[in-house]
Amino acid sequence: xxxxxxxxIVVLFGLGFINPIWWVAAAVLLFGAxxxxxxxxxxxxxGDRSDLGDYRDYQERRDRQDRRYSxxxxxxxxxxxxxxxxxxx
Numbered sequence: 001x002x003x004x005x006x007x008x009i010v011v012l013f014g015l016g017f018i019n020p021i022w023w024v025a026a027a028v029l030l031f032g033a034x035x036x037x038x039x040x041x042x043x044x045x046x047g048d049r050s051d052l053g054d055y056r057d058y059q060e061r062r063d064r065q066d067r068r069y070s071x072x073x074x075x076x077x078x079x080x081x082x083x084x085x086x087x088x089x
C-alpha cells in the first residue's frame with residue numbers, strides 16, 4: 001500500500017509539469033500521508049513514534065491507578081482474609 005502511495009505521489013508530481021494543479025494534489029496527498037497516516041497520528045512516513053509515547057503514558061497511568069486501588073483496599077482484603085482463616089480453623 002505504501003509503495004502505491006509513493007508511486008501515485010510521483011506520478012502526480014510529474015503531471016504537475018503539464019498542469020500545476022497536479023502539484024497541489026500531490027502535496028495534499030503527501031501531507032495526508034504524513035499527518036494522518038495509517039493509525040491516528042502515526043502515519044507511514046513519520047518517524048517520531050508518537051503512538052508509542054501515547055501508549056507509555058496510558059500504561060503509566062494504569063499502573064498508578066492499580067497501585068492506588070491496592071492501597072485503598074488493602075485493609076479490607078486483610079480483614080476478609082482473617083475472617084476466612086478464622087472460619088476454616
